[in-house]
Amino acid sequence: xxxxxKVLGVSRSASDAEVKKAYRELAKKYHPDKYSDSPLADxxxxxxxxxxxxxxxxxxxxxxxxxxxxxxxxxxxxxxxSGQSGYSDPYSGASVYQQIRRMxxxxxxxxxxxxxxxxxxxxxxxEWYYLMGVVYYRKGFLEDxxxxxxxxCRMDSSNVEYQTMFSRIQQQRSGVQNGYxxxxxxxxxxxxxxxxxxxxxxxxxxxxxxx
Amino acid sequence: xxxxxRPESSELKVREYELYKSVYCGLxxxxxxxxGIITRFTLSYDCTxxxxxxxGLKGECSHVRxxxxxxxxxxxxxxxxxxxxGFRFAGAISVIMTYYKLHDTISDSGFFKRTLAxxxxxxxxxxxxxAEKAYPEIAKAxxxxxxxxxxxxxxxxxxxxxxxxxxxxxxxxxxxLSEDERQxxxxxxxxxxxxxxxxxxxxxxxLEKDVKHNSFNPFRKELKDDISETMRYCNExxxxxxxxxxxxxxxxxxxxxxxxxxxxxxxxxxFQQKHCLFDKKTSKKSRKKDKDHYAYLANxxxxx
Numbered sequence: 045x046x047x048x049x050k051v052l053g054v055s056r057s058a059s060d061a062e063v064k065k066a067y068r069e070l071a072k073k074y075h076p077d078k079y080s081d082s083p084l085a086d087x088x089x090x091x092x093x094x095x096x097x098x099x100x101x102x103x104x105x106x107x108x109x110x111x112x113x114x115x116x117x118x119x120x121x122x123x124x125x126s127g128q129s130g131y132s133d134p135y136s137g138a139s140v141y142q143q144i145r146r147m148x149x150x151x152x153x154x155x156x157x158x159x160x161x162x163x164x165x166x167x168x169x170x171e172w173y174y175l176m177g178v179v180y181y182r183k184g185f186l187e188d189x190x191x192x193x194x195x196x197c198r199m200d201s202s203n204v205e206y207q208t209m210f211s212r213i214q215q216q217r218s219g220v221q222n223g224y225x226x227x228x229x230x231x232x233x234x235x236x237x238x239x240x241x242x243x244x245x246x247x248x249x250x251x252x253x254x255x
Numbered sequence: 256x257x258x259x260x261r262p263e264s265s266e267l268k269v270r271e272y273e274l275y276k277s278v279y280c281g282l283x284x285x286x287x288x289x290x291g292i293i294t295r296f297t298l299s300y301d302c303t304x305x306x307x308x309x310x311g312l313k314g315e316c317s318h319v320r321x322x323x324x325x326x327x328x329x330x331x332x333x334x335x336x337x338x339x340x341g342f343r344f345a346g347a348i349s350v351i352m353t354y355y356k357l358h359d360t361i362s363d364s365g366f367f368k369r370t371l372a373x374x375x376x377x378x379x380x381x382x383x384x385x386a387e388k389a390y391p392e393i394a395k396a397x398x399x400x401x402x403x404x405x406x407x408x409x410x411x412x413x414x415x416x417x418x419x420x421x422x423x424x425x426x427x428x429x430x431x432l433s434e435d436e437r438q439x440x441x442x443x444x445x446x447x448x449x450x451x452x453x454x455x456x457x458x459x460x461x462l463e464k465d466v467k468h469n470s471f472n473p474f475r476k477e478l479k480d481d482i483s484e485t486m487r488y489c490n491e492x493x494x495x496x497x498x499x500x501x502x503x504x505x506x507x508x509x510x511x512x513x514x515x516x517x518x519x520x521x522x523x524x525x526f527q528q529k530h531c532l533f534d535k536k537t538s539k540k541s542r543k544k545d546k547d548h549y550a551y552l553a554n555x556x557x558x559x
Binding site: 073074078079082083084087088091180184185186187188190213216217218219221222223224225226 | 413414415416419422437440441444447448451487490491492493494495496497498499500501502503505506520521524525526528529532533
């Protein structure tokens with residue numbers, strides 16, 4: 045196995061807090077939620093496992109080496125290690141869609157797209173649009189995927205699966221994860237720390253004059 | 256290639272900036288040696304980035320030495336030299352891409368530009384033949400991508416289909432940088448979104464010009480009365496692509512140049528989006544504002 049310190053990107057002399065911070069950052073980076081529906085999901089979960097193991101190893105080593113030295117951080121690892129969500133079908137009776145979900149799970153996107161396009165247009169429900177969105181999302185056709193997810197959400201606004209996916213995409217589009225967030229540049233009018241300080245100073249002047 | 260993929264230098268350490276420059280100059284030198292001095296003009300930031308990915312993945316230790324710039328002999332430069340494939344690979348891509356771009360210009364430009372391209376073509380043809388001989392697969396892939404591009408543009412499809420040829424080409428080029436199966440899978444995805452991002456960025460940047468000349472642009476359908484509204488839409492599309500690009504990039508195992516490549520992915524992309532979509536429109540005004548701002552700062556310091 046690799047050197048656990050190298051995996052976390054910290055030096056051997058790093059404090060427990062530093063190790064924990066590095067671990068948290070990496071856990072955020074490889075979080076399975078970010079990679080759901082991406083073809084790289086399995087690689088991301090491998091990385092996540094590696095990071096978890098490295099963290100546990102360091103914590104255990106330190107606990108055994110220096111008695112009460114370590115912090116109770118090991119319990120952390122269990123929360124993040126959930127694997128791929130997979131497509132368990134929550135509906136009963138929708139056998140065609142079940143088959144298509146299986147195809148997507150196995151990575152046969154061409155086949156899944158074919159099967160979806162064979163469904164006549166009057167039989168297309170919210171799930172059809174959602175699955176079509178997943179196929180396009182994996183293919184890298186992000187705009188088409190966005191439109192399909194949007195339609196799916198409009199047709200069935202109570203479905204958690206569709207809503208989660210759509211809100212994740214909207215977050216990506218806003219530029220929070222990467223890219224340029226055009227709305228954040230207009231914040232010069234907002235109240236910032238300097239304003240607060242200035243206010244405090246002014247109020248402080250009055251306090252002195254009262255004495 | 257278009258030159259949108261570059262680091263944001265204000266976020267780089269001086270040592271990293273110098274390393275980046277030495278790779279740029281090293282690639283330029285390598286191209287001059289392999290394909291003749293004229294091809295040095297075809298060098299772009301995008302190809303430099305590809306070379307950095309190629310070298311960074313292999314992790315070969317390339318040494319830096321001092322020299323002088325050919326075009327400006329007074330200027331002293333540091334050159335990164337490497338025996339590996341990286342530079343030769345990126346150089347060949349640059350030459351081949353330029354050749355096909357000239358082809359494109361000859362077929363769909365006005366008289367003046369066409370004549371200029373024809374005369375350049377005469378010189379470039381020889382260089383292209385050399386590159387084609389060294390890397391026949393790349394020449395074939397680029398040629399196919401260009402044909403696919405024309406087909407995609409003539410069918411007047413959406414932004415996804417229009418960007419697919421460039422994205423697929425970059426995907427293939429990046430994939431060929433590694434032998435490892437896992438890395439290949441990541442690079443394939445990374446390359447796809449790099450290509451997609453470059454294409455969309457270029458389309459958004461050229462939108463006004465294309466509307467004026469009535470040429471193809473995938474964003475024409477999205478055109479609204481207010482140009483900044485359209486740009487905001489383009490920015491959304493780019494943001495989503497950049498987010499996907501980052502997901503793939505985060506999984507990549509790099510042996511060297513990690514800081515610089517991190518900078519390109521985390522800061523460079525967003526800076527280019529800001530610069531090309533929002534700042535350029537008011538570039539003269541904002542440049543003046545910047546100038547005033549700096550003058551004010553400088554004076555303020557002197558006084559105190």
